[in-house]
Amino acid sequence: MKKRILIAEDESLIRMDVRLMLEDNGYEVVGEAGNGDKAIELAFAHRPDLILMDIKMPKINGLQASQVIASQLDLPILLITAYSQKEFIEKARQDNIVGYLVKPISEANLLPAVEVALHQADKTKRLKGDVQKANEMVEKRKLVERAKGILMDREHLSEPEAFKKMRSTSMSRQITLESLAKEIIEHVHN
């Protein structure tokens, strides 16, 4: 699937150039914004895979727009800047800013930057997914532990006995250990 990119840049010639370079190289440009307001609006509307964001733009500038977007959406942003704005970027240490591109933009600097940014974003997403899965596992384990404790108390079982009982019950009823654990816990609260 084509990666979807949003371009926010107030100079229309640069915008057009960047669009062509991206499209020529297999990317889909989902929108073009000429100011920070529009960039925010289009980010929410399209949820692109990547936003190319010029820093100096009318109305809301690129850094402010990036902040607004980051407060609600998990979208990677590649800043577009001129050399003179370098100190500006040093201040822009935001999680969603995955890199920056220095003007003038050409295929030679655009494409590697876009590729790295997208790769980085994928990696971050995967990591977040892994952390979430690990958290879910811990939660499941806690449920089972709690239910086991309840069984041990209620039926005067040892820990291995309680666990064995839960395992065989969940197998014979063909439900997961966690659902059985939930039933046991809810039963106590009822």
Ligand SMILES: [Mg+2]
């Ligand atoms: Mg500009």
